[in-house]
Amino acid sequence: MEEWIGGIWDKVVRRAAHRGFPEAAVTLESMREVVGPYFRAVGGDAGVALKSGSAAAHGARRRWLERLAGTGERVDLAWQDAEALYLPDTVDTFAEPELNRELYLWLATLAAFSVGDDEPDGWIRNVRATRAVLDALPGWQGRYRRLVDACLTLRTPSASLPPDEAALERAVREQLQHPECNVPRPATKRPHWPVPLWLRPDRPPVVREAAGTPPGERETGGDGPREDDDNRRRFAAERVDMPKTENGMLLLFRAESIFTWSEYVRVNRPTEDDEDGDNALMRAKDMDKLSVARDGKSGKSRVRFDLDLPAADIDDTPLGPGIPLPEWDWRKQQLLPDYCRLEPLLPKAEPLAALPPELRAPAASLRRQFEALAPLPAWRGSSLQGEELDLDACLRFAADRLAGTVAEPGLWRERVPANRSLACLLLADLSLSTDTWVGQRRVIDVIRDSLFLFAEAMSATRDSFGLYGFSSVKRQHVRFQLLKDFSERYDATVRGRIAAIKPGFYTRMGAAIRHSTAILKEQPAERRLLLVLTDGKPNDVDHYEGRYGIEDTRHAVRAAREAGLTVFCVTVDRDAADYLPHLFGAQGCVVVKDANELPRLLPRLYVQMTKRF
Template structure:
């Protein structure tokens, strides 16, 4: 009974103290399709994704009702980092639902016109607001409504202490007249958050300073990962690992234990076992504390990623191929920044096509043989089986006009024409390909089967094609695997190289695309297709992560297009829609939802891309 009454009281006091308007709440999910389009249409950075952030402690004063109810300590704010624009997961600040939705649109517009990101917080937002209102005069009336609602929500500033009152007045003036405040002097307590503004990256609890990140490896690409449905970004802090010889342990009293039990030998979960409640626990924490004890999963993975000895590694065909790389922060190309190794599988043995792939291979060969050579009717020929009436009329008119005419081609001839195109398939062989897509197949198995069927299909057409794979360990070691060159015949030896493929390391995609483009550009065909087969976004250990790797890959794709090539990406990554449109354009990629169907999808996709 006490628990029941306590629960009712908790609900009552929480509902009374809550300052929002749940009935007018607008969720980010409701505009998740509109938000990125609206943001980019206003000139926002095309490389930024839009997703929900996380609540952070603001440290400002709370009402006594909020303190009694234990709420109001945290608030969801808008902020940006190198790869993402983070917005509140929901907004219910104002009593009108339309006004809460307008706040989402205003934040998107403000982020698109963030012209002074390095300036002080209050100056940065005033400059962004001015730039937004100058570029979008139609938003002025909406902005005024938001400001009026926000000033009303902030309450009476006269009750605050003098210093905090002055700080609050500066914020109000900056909201009403962007550009009027050049300096902000905070009071004893931080000011109440301003939901109409962007905040530092990321918003931290009051009084804390962000520690610089250490150059530790990222988590592995493969393996099972429990996903957060809202994809929030968490606030975190670096802390020191507690010492085992802490003297305060001596103060522990056994009497504090609730029960005693004898030791029983049972299987207990390990620290690395999946925890179904991990996301809920993370949501309950203000800040995630992360300590480095030297025994993390990343440390073990780094040991596993040590390169094999030269005697056990693949044969090096070419070492030290230097390639440039784009530095997106400096907006300049870094010449000779990456070193690429051309490798050939050492222990690859010739083999036949696996039995389970033979029925599909027969169907593909039959389908693709019809494309190998087709009869074409060539007009304006000197000899042929039929008259070209258009050429005859044109020749008669020119002759009647008295103009000198060249030797006419008055016939139509029917000849067999060979397809004039070449294709290079570049496969991602990173560590993530060791992940399982089903109970019987890994990503690397799907890639092997895809390349084998692709080779069988193109071998039937007579088209020139090449197969390569890549992975990397930092910029000094981009591993580029030769599977089939343009001048090699697809046979049992090539199948053996495909069968010998194994998961590699990381995904320095820009360097691999640049070298592939250099190889493909030497082919003297009228059409040249560069197919990239991958299961994730670009990444590597040395800062080739997030925006850096994405922008370098994007520049590499643009360079390939300038060479007259047609880059196209085939991926099985579920989140590809967040970054591939920025890399390859809206029509430059396809997402294969069921990875196991990739071997059948890839050859048919080739037919569509080559226009046959």
């Protein structure tokens, strides 16, 4: 009974102490499709992702009710680094949802205008950015005033604070109301209460890779999809030495002195099978700063077994020793020559495979539709020979005879073949993330059906096409599966290869696009289309993740377009709006929200894209 009453009391006190308005809360997930494009439109770095940040301790004076409830020590503030823009997961600062939505947009605008400012003082940095926004975007003047007015009514009155803190609070209020001025700040023992209209004043530390760190230790997660937003959170961290644990039974401090989780709690999650995984994530959320240490174990021992390369006798058949390819290092702004090695592979499949029964009806329908796309033979007039007389040429000849200027007549019409000269390469992502489920089916099964129906539809036209798949295990093992070469006919052998595809490893997309570009450039066609089918962002087990992988892929796409190719991406990743326009352009990609619709939509998309060819 006491525990039950205590639980109720705790909830009541915490609710009363909370400064926000939960009933007016707005989530980042609901604003993601608006904030991301808006941030880039006002000048923000197009290469950064949009993620949820973690709360940080502020050290300001709390209200007595907050001290009673044990809350208010940490707040969510926005900040930005080279990888992402981090915004609060939920904003309930104001009593009106519209103001909370406006706050998301203001923070994104402020972040866009603060890029490149290396001023260490967060106060000065935020004032500069605010001034720049209001000068460059006059439409924000009135909206900023409304946010300031709403913010000031929620702050602690200066009259209830000690004299030094009261002077600082008055300076904060004056600075918010007059961003065009540089308001002096009095010195105080405590900082002011955080300003929700400003970015985080400090720059959260980022764990740097130590010299000699094995690539396998830089990432321990798989290539699977993110299950929730916790995987997009950014935690402040520091690199430390692993604490020694000899004499584990010797207690050198009083147990009652432990009040937090901040003393070397093991939150490493190398596999998906950790028994204490949920508790580890909970503890990580409660920490102000994560202490990250290397425990001396080999990175290979922490990678799951199903990511090992298969044995040669059961693996796909290699086609040659491998192809060296460059890779773009966005930090150095340099193309690293022969940095990757692509391995062309021929899938081991059962020959003479038939089309799955459930796909025969839609395949027949697609074939009938695509037969109409095949260019019909054309008539060429004024020929010296042909199948029938050209009446227009005959009339011109008769008029010329009457005028006395008769040349050798071409009075016939002949039938000539027509060809729109188009080559299409479909590049499918076969990484480990395709082993996940959408409804009652796996993503890899949806991709397989899409390849079947796309090939059936393309075989009904005269367009040349090739089908390839890719995955990777670090830079020396970029696997490139040949499903159908341009020189091959679509037949039972090709269907067998498609039926044999299975989830692979990681997604080193830049190398696969570069090799696909080289294949397409060799095709004797006037128009060349590279169609990329994926379910996630570029990623690999070494340093090829985050901004590095995105920028390398973007560089490969730009090189393909400079070579005269049309590049288009189709994805089933619901978070692709954060990064895909930066990779392929706003008009060069499409997100299929329901992955099960992909087999039906892919051929239709091809028709729409090639109408102008």
